[in-house]
Amino acid sequence: MPFALEKLVRNAQAGDKEAFIALMESHKLSMSRAALAILHNEEDAADAIAETVMEAFAQLHTLRQPKYFKTWMTRALICNCYDILRQRQRYVPLDQAPEPAGGEPNDQALDIRESLAALAENDRLVLTLHYMDGLKIKEIAKVLGVKEGAVKSRLMRGRNRLQKYTWKERGIPVKQNREALRYEAQAELELQTVPPVIENKLRQVYAELPEKVPARKRILPRWAQRSLATAASLATAFTVLLGVNGANPALAESLPFVGGIFQNINREFVPTQNLTEAQRRVSDMAVPVGENQETSVTVPAGGMLEKPLTASLKEVYYDGSFVFAGIEFQIDADSDSLSEKYDENYDVLLNGESQVAHDENGTVTGRYDNGSGFVDMSDGAGWTQVERGRYITQRAFRVPDALQGAESLEVTLSFAGINDNSNLLTSVNSTPFTLDFTAQKTEAAIRTAVCQGAEMGGVRLLSAYTTPAATYIQVEYPKSYVNPAMGAAFEDGIAIGYYGGNEGAVCLCATEADLGNGMLQKRLVLAGLKEDESRKVVCWLFDKNGSGQYEAVFILDFAAGTVELGSAEDVQAAPVFDYACGAEAVKALAGGEYAIEKIHLDQDKPMVYLMTGDKKRDLRVEFWQEGARACTAYSDGYSWRDDALYWEYYNLKNGSSMSRDEDRYEGTEHRQHMLFVPELYVSLDPGLPVTVKVFDKDSGDGLLAQEVALTQSQLYDEPEYIPAPEDLVGTEDGAVSSEVQE
Numbered sequence: 001m002p003f004a005l006e007k008l009v010r011n012a013q014a015g016d017k018e019a020f021i022a023l024m025e026s027h028k029l030s031m032s033r034a035a036l037a038i039l040h041n042e043e044d045a046a047d048a049i050a051e052t053v054m055e056a057f058a059q060l061h062t063l064r065q066p067k068y069f070k071t072w073m074t075r076a077l078i079c080n081c082y083d084i085l086r087q088r089q090r091y092v093p094l095d096q097a098p099e100p101a102g103g104e105p106n107d108q109a110l111d112i113r114e115s116l117a118a119l120a121e122n123d124r125l126v127l128t129l130h131y132m133d134g135l136k137i138k139e140i141a142k143v144l145g146v147k148e149g150a151v152k153s154r155l156m157r158g159r160n161r162l163q164k165y166t167w168k169e170r171g172i173p174v175k176q177n178r179e180a181l182r183y184e185a186q187a188e189l190e191l192q193t194v195p196p197v198i199e200n201k202l203r204q205v206y207a208e209l210p211e212k213v214p215a216r217k218r219i220l221p222r223w224a225q226r227s228l229a230t231a232a233s234l235a236t237a238f239t240v241l242l243g244v245n246g247a248n249p250a251l252a253e254s255l256p257f258v259g260g261i262f263q264n265i266n267r268e269f270v271p272t273q274n275l276t277e278a279q280r281r282v283s284d285m286a287v288p289v290g291e292n293q294e295t296s297v298t299v300p301a302g303g304m305l306e307k308p309l310t311a312s313l314k315e316v317y318y319d320g321s322f323v324f325a326g327i328e329f330q331i332d333a334d335s336d337s338l339s340e341k342y343d344e345n346y347d348v349l350l351n352g353e354s355q356v357a358h359d360e361n362g363t364v365t366g367r368y369d370n371g372s373g374f375v376d377m378s379d380g381a382g383w384t385q386v387e388r389g390r391y392i393t394q395r396a397f398r399v400p401d402a403l404q405g406a407e408s409l410e411v412t413l414s415f416a417g418i419n420d421n422s423n424l425l426t427s428v429n430s431t432p433f434t435l436d437f438t439a440q441k442t443e444a445a446i447r448t449a450v451c452q453g454a455e456m457g458g459v460r461l462l463s464a465y466t467t468p469a470a471t472y473i474q475v476e477y478p479k480s481y482v483n484p485a486m487g488a489a490f491e492d493g494i495a496i497g498y499y500g501g502n503e504g505a506v507c508l509c510a511t512e513a514d515l516g517n518g519m520l521q522k523r524l525v526l527a528g529l530k531e532d533e534s535r536k537v538v539c540w541l542f543d544k545n546g547s548g549q550y551e552a553v554f555i556l557d558f559a560a561g562t563v564e565l566g567s568a569e570d571v572q573a574a575p576v577f578d579y580a581c582g583a584e585a586v587k588a589l590a591g592g593e594y595a596i597e598k599i600h601l602d603q604d605k606p607m608v609y610l611m612t613g614d615k616k617r618d619l620r621v622e623f624w625q626e627g628a629r630a631c632t633a634y635s636d637g638y639s640w641r642d643d644a645l646y647w648e649y650y651n652l653k654n655g656s657s658m659s660r661d662e663d664r665y666e667g668t669e670h671r672q673h674m675l676f677v678p679e680l681y682v683s684l685d686p687g688l689p690v691t692v693k694v695f696d697k698d699s700g701d702g703l704l705a706q707e708v709a710l711t712q713s714q715l716y717d718e719p720e721y722i723p724a725p726e727d728l729v730g731t732e733d734g735a736v737s738s739e740v741q742e
Contacts, residue, residue, distance in 0.1 A: 009066035015212045020060065024053055027070065028202060031077055032194050037125050038081040040545075046201035048080040053205050055080075058638040061214050071139055078125070085485075126154040150363045208641060273682040274490075275497025278527035281468040282324050285442055286315040295437050302417065302430035307332045309418065309429050313437055314392075319444035320405045322377070322470045324396045325413060327435065330389055333420065333428050338391055339382035341416040345432035348376070348397055349412035355400065373401035375525050377470065377499035383418070396499060398472060398525060409439045444468050445531055447558040454563045459541050459552035462521070466558050470499060471526040473539050475552070476519050482546035486522045488539040491555070493572035495603060496537065497527035534559055538570050574603040577686040577710040581611070586646045586670055589613050594704040596692055597646065597672065601710060606680035608633065610673040610694065610704075616640045618697040619673060623683065623690055630690075631683040634697060635673045644672035686710045 005026060011019035031052065035045035056073055063072055129135045137155070141148045289295060295313035309331035317324040340346065344362025348355045355374040357365045375398040383391040395413050403409065417430040446467050454461035463474040473488060489495055524539070537556040543549060553566035579599040589595065590613055597611040608621065619635040684690060694704035 005069070006066045009060075009063070009069045012213050013061055013063070013066070015214075017209060017211055017213055020057060020209075020213050021206050023069075024056070024202065024206075027073065028194050028198070030070075031073075032198050034074060034077055034125065034129065035081055037127075038078065039084060042195045042197040044084050045081075045195075046198045048077060048084055049198055050201045050205045051080045052077040053202065054209070057209055057213060070135075074129070074135075126151060127158045153359060153361070153363055153365075208645075210638075210640065210642065214638070271679050271682050272495045272497035272527070274495070274529070275499075275527035276682070277530065278469060278497065281528065281530070282317045283315075285319075285444065285468065286317040286324065286326065287440070287442065288315050289313050289437075295435055297433055297435060299429060299431050299433045303427065306427060306429050306431075311415070311433060311435060313435050316437060316439055317469060318409065318439035318441055319446070319467050319469060320399075320441050321446065321465075321467060321472070322396065322398055323409065323411065323439050324394055324469065325411070325435075325437070326392065326394055327413075328390065328392050329383070331391070331418075331428060332389055333391075334385075334388050335420045335428075336385055337382045338385075338428060339419050340378075341419055341427070341430070343416045345414055345416035347412075347414040348374075348395075349410075349414070350374075350399070350403060351410050352412075355397070373404075373523070374398060375523055377525050396470075398470070398523075405441075407441050410436075411439050412436050447529075447531075448561060449556045449558055449563050450561055451563055454554055454565070456553065456565050457541075457551040461539075461552075461554050461563060464539070464554075464556050464558075464563065466529045468530070469528040471496065471528055471537070473524040473526075473556070474521060475524075475539075475541060476521050477541060477552070479518055479520055480546075481541070481543045481551060483544065484522075484546070484551065485542045485544050486524050486540070487542070488524060488526055488537055489572075489574075491536040491538050491570070491572065493574035493603075494535075495574065496529075499525045499527065529558060538566060538572070540566075540571055575686075576603075576713040577601040578713045579690075579708045579710050583646060586611060589670055594694055596704075596706050596708055599690070599692075599708065599710065601681055601684065601686055603681050606677050608675045608677055608680070608692075610635075610675070610692075611644070611646075612671050612673070614671070614703075616642070616671070619703070620695045620697045621675060621677075622693040622695070623677075623680065624693060625685060625688050625690060631677065631679050633675050633677040633680075635675055639674050641672040641674060644670050646670065684710075686712070 005023070008019045008023045008026070012023055028049070031049050032045060035048045036042070039045045039048065052073065055076055063069060126140060129140050137148050137151045140151045296310060297312075298310050299308060301308050309329050311327060311329040313325060314328050315326040342364045344358050344364075346356060346364055355372070356376070359365050377396040377398065378394065383393045385391050399406070399409065413435045415433050415435075417432060418428050420428050444467050446465055448465040451461040451464055458480075459475055459477040461473075461475055463472065465472055471488075475486065477484065522541070529537075537558065539554045539556060540550050541552040543551050550568040550571060553568065553570050555564040555566045555570060557564070577599075578601065579596065581595060581597050585595065586597065589611055592612075592614050594610060594612045594614065597609040598607070599609075600607040610619070610621070621633045621635065623630045623632070689707050689709050691705060691707045693702070695702055
């Protein structure tokens, strides 16, 4: 990183908001390139960039080395992009992206564009980061959280496919045109200017940021940390004796977990009710590993500053189709979460046979599907901390077709090492190790939907069944569909919940295998269904980079064992519920008062807005229904808006909103706490009144107890946008131009 940019990072970490904005401005073009390479949609890219800017503002003080700022920020951006792909299921073909500068594309440029559209998102993203943003292979590996060999493989694969689709088909020798191909691909990926949609979104975000960047905290010496930890341990012990739930609910929720590993790991960013229930069923049916037969291994430190660890198998579930292994380890670490490394030492062996494919460099190439039907469903969130030095996770997988129904399996789980999620450059233990055990089959109800003859748009449904633990759906489709997306939900739009890990920033909910006959297969693994579940499951294949349409929709009735053909109309959005206080209530807000401004109960991003005329303070917010507390949230300085706008959602089914200058009311005391409450959607019954209780987090003083009713939202038209005065430029005839003055 150039010295000037590194200085901007340090100034921003010291609290300088202008330095932070300058830093964002210097990176907005590269962020736009990366976001558009994944999303192919300017509005979605603007949302991902805005979210990244707000996260960077809040978390910049945690960055230890300013020279890694671009890597750190790019990784966050990529995660946000894939969140949008997964949650919104809004895909735009590449040919709808803005045309590159230089007029109408010629036939050769169209070949390049079609070739890029045919690439997998990972390959296209690596090409963009390497050729456009100038990142080195080592830097891209850090951004994506993969080995350098994987980056090299993706670059080579991307270049080879471009060569195949362009020069080879024309009969021109590849070697003579490799450099020309490189420059053409670079030109196609180029983005000369930041799109206006992204520029406008950035201006809005800058205006709403607090006046001071959260400053980097001074880190205490190790001896002081140990002394404070000892004191904190004693204080915690006394608090437990006095009744921890009454004293501090936040502390109660952080105490060691109760129950099995499977129902306590952090599975999803936004919880899904069905997946939570499936994990509970797995936990109830799992076989505990007794003290006298506990599979445990002590792993020595693998390098300087690393720590030894003890890994133990605690419980196992196997129903003849799916295996879940609950694992705990102890290590002298205090990171909130840890993650596994994926290289030549990562593997799953069943009856002595490897299930994870690797290339000649040892890079994992078939972790999710090696063509045999094996699917890795391991927890993508990594290792969850339950107390200092103690972590839990699950390794889970679908048994390959050849071993389905086996009474027992000899299982070897191979680990390549453990990384610290709070510092991606650090291994807490890089020593490979294995855990061996025998999985004995537990009888479980398996319900199957008969798929014979189920075909639509050339897509054939091959298999669909569900157990209490997981649901499996397999389809076959023509290669003519360009990188299609596969998904499933209940018929009412409610999420079923996906199993699966991640590769870099890519959440994998469906695996793919090439059959070599012009057809491809996708296998989708979701959470299992309860035995009395009567809702149908809607499964679809969406050709996101081709036709932009749902090419196949299947309606699965596991209760009846049948399959019906559906249409795009059967793919429903989950219901959204809202409360809004109205503009007059905002104008009437008095100093020191608190009130609920908005509750937006959306499956993907449930939000709560508290308005106040009071000073900024940290809050504990409780949500109650029928006399019972449903969930609790906490505010901090990052959720505070000192001069807030009031807006209402206009597109309530996808959570879009718009603020206008007329919504800022002069002379009011309108300030705001904006809270993202992930568990709110699954915790509340929208048909019942909700009582929101607000307390000062430090003193416990009650600040608000207000009951509101939620109403199901409808789809509204976007209101007319009224630009802010500073964005308007007068013209000679008195008209107004929307161009922004430089």
